[in-house]
Amino acid sequence: MEERILRPWQASCLNKARHWFIESDGETFVVNAAPGAGKTLAACAIAKSLLQESLIDRVIVIAPRSEVVNQWSTDFDQITGRFMGKVTGRDEALLASKMDLCATWAALQGLATQLQEVCSRERVFLICDEHHHAALEKTWGSSADHALALAKYTLVLTGTPIRSDGEEMVWLDYDSKGTLRLPPEATYTLTYGEAVDLGYCRPATFHRHEGHFQVDAGDGTKISVSGQQPAELSGELKRVPGLDRALDFYKLARTPQFEDDGESPCLNGYQGSMLLQAASKLDQIRERMPNAGGLVIAPDIEMAKYMAHLLSKIEGESVQLVHSQLPNADQKIKAFRKSSSRWLVSVAMVSEGVDINRLRVLVYLPNAMTELAFRQALGRVVRTNRSDDDSRAYVVMPSLEKFDLFAKRVEDEMPPAVRFASTSPKGKKCPICETENDRGAHECIECGHHFPAAPERTKQCHGCGQSNELQAEQCVACGESFLTSFDISLKEALRDGAIVRGMELS
Secondary structure, rough: OOOOOOOHHHHHHHHHHHHHHOOOOOOOHHHHHEEOOOOHHHHHHHHHHHHHHHOHHHHHHHHEEEEHHHEEEEEEHHHHHHEEEOOOOOOOOHEEEEEOEEHHHHHHHHHHHHHHHHHHHOEEEEEEOHHOOOOOOOHHHHHHHHHOOOOEEEEEEOOOOOOOOOOOEEOEEEOOOEEEEHHHHHEEEEEEHHHOOOOOEEEEEEEOOOOOOEEEOOOEEEEEEEOOOOOOOOOOHHOOOOHHHEEEEHHHHOOOOOOOOOOOEEOOOOOHHHHHHHHHHHHHHOOOOOEEEEOOOOOOOOHHHHHHHHHHHOOOOOOOOEEEOOOOOHHHEEEEHHOOEEEEEEEOOOOOOOOOEEEEEEHHHHHOOHHHHHHHHOOOOEOOOOOOOOOOEEEEOOHHHHHHHHHHHHHHHHHHHHHOOOOOOOOOEEOOOEEEEOOOOOOOOOOOEEEOOEEEOOEEEEOOOEEEEEOOOOOOOOOOOOOEEEEEHHHHOOOOOOOOOOOOOO
């Protein structure tokens, strides 16, 4: 088996973890590294080292979801040469064997008793991937503590060791104020900014997508809502319970908008303008990275279907959709990873730990509004694809104060040289001979390869119907302003089942 070469940070992490476990007789070591930096490889290298010195008998990995568990099994085999079996439920024969095991956090509850027996009679090296799932007072954390507390060594992997809800996580030490206490010798940290500086991750650019909604209350009243301007209600509307929540900007941003027929997704709506912006950026990135892909994170299945339909209209081709109610979703993700398809639309299926290196554009419209979820999503599009990868990740997100704050923190981590660099590709790279060409080139100057024509991305003027460039601020024909204002009826604003008493909707 060919020896995998570790990145310098991974080799340093391996040495530090070995010293903590072996020399200092420590039990728990924490690797806090940016998503995409290579935590899995580092963890497998540590496991291999402990196995080679006969310090442990078997390895157990707990990961967030089935797709990530499958990746662990593959990577562990490649690095250690040992097969790792996936456990989904109680299995006496599998647990009685000496096989290395991997399971999801959700499966722990049913496996707790058996895994506890394994940890009590064998020297187990436990790897906890995305450890923020293991809150002490939550079901998964309690199951983990019951099942795996007797492991000889525990390796905690995380991109953020602090949960958004403030809950403490098992096997980590906190002070009386809930602040995490980690001895310097028991942790290794690699920030996103450091990972970018070292070339392990790609720098990110954030597009704050503005939007002004004009909500028609039906009696001639127009209510203006934006990310910076909450809805101002007056008169009878002010006394309607729950209406202010129904007219929240982010809720409206997640409300489907349709053409006059009530069925066709509206290309000129808020989501349509987000996706057009993202598609245009993906066109640019594919000039240098021909297989680059985009990921849409939708808030629910209904919106995922809507955005997939909208994207298919924009792109003129089918879009891969994955969610929990679709059969073989994991296989669809795997097929997308190996293809050169442009778009993947997901609901909670492509987040932490899912490795698709060619993803470069993220359309972010989730339900979760935590910094942890934000950084996990960013981690899907910043993984360096190969040694000469000079691309940038691009995130299209609603212009919302909370998201702006998360993005600002990420931007502040990045080295100034890459943070303020141009976001437009300098030229086209030939996918055949990798020769650099001018952006306007139709064929490669070296091998004659014909570059595919870029799709024409335009927006239509509501006033006269004239097509304009996406970046245009006003119509070239009639001069009408392209301020991002989106009309929506009160009925549409309430269509997802919000209960607003005292109102009759026709």
